[in-house]
Amino acid sequence: MSNDFRPLIEVLRELRTLVQKRASGFLFIVTEENHSCIIRLNGGQVQEVLFRMMRNDEAVQRLAMVASAKLRFQSGDSPASAKSALSESSMQWLLGGFEQDLAARRLPTPTPAASPVRVDRRVRDAIEQAAVNYLGPIAGMLCDEAFETLSTPQQVVAQLATNLNSPEEARRFIEDARKALDALR
Numbered sequence: 001m002s003n004d005f006r007p008l009i010e011v012l013r014e015l016r017t018l019v020q021k022r023a024s025g026f027l028f029i030v031t032e033e034n035h036s037c038i039i040r041l042n043g044g045q046v047q048e049v050l051f052r053m054m055r056n057d058e059a060v061q062r063l064a065m066v067a068s069a070k071l072r073f074q075s076g077d078s079p080a081s082a083k084s085a086l087s088e089s090s091m092q093w094l095l096g097g098f099e100q101d102l103a104a105r106r107l108p109t110p111t112p113a114a115s116p117v118r119v120d121r122r123v124r125d126a127i128e129q130a131a132v133n134y135l136g137p138i139a140g141m142l143c144d145e146a147f148e149t150l151s152t153p154q155q156v157v158a159q160l161a162t163n164l165n166s167p168e169e170a171r172r173f174i175e176d177a178r179k180a181l182d183a184l185r
Helices: 008-020 057-063 088-103 121-149 153-161 167-183
Strands: 025-031 036-042 045-051 068-075
Touching: 008 025, 008 036, 008 045, 008 068, 008 088, 045 057, 045 088, 057 088, 121 153, 121 167, 153 167
Parallel strands: none
Antiparallel strands: 025 036, 025 068, 036 045
16 A cells, blocks of 8 residues: 555546456555545456445445545455445546536545635634534534645635535535635625
């Protein structure tokens, strides 16, 4: 496993390459937040996805919210299932649908050594108000943490989006936050 975290889109492209090569084995993914994901392949077919105590479709939804990760593939025979337990939409997302979804984020990956964000109070309030609509009362605390460790408002928005329940909800939040920031200009 490489020590460098890469954008999730690059990690999923490697999964797609393994599928095209009809590989069998386990793809181990570790996120910057130290969460693990295991994708079981058999003859190029995705048989199972496990991520943070979740399985298959729910695991794919959570994986979609990851910004960057590192991976390692361990080839070998994996027990064959008659049919994958993934829904067609999850399978399509894993094998190519992620391209449009993740490219649409266009947000930089947070860096661990970033300096705190120094922004106009109006910018901070706009992001926090958008977050309250999605996260509720805990949004203020999450915003404080994000603004203390990240270097741009876009990174703050991306970090806050990781706390949401689905990729669709995260996408709506990012759009709402951008609109709120655009209204300040």
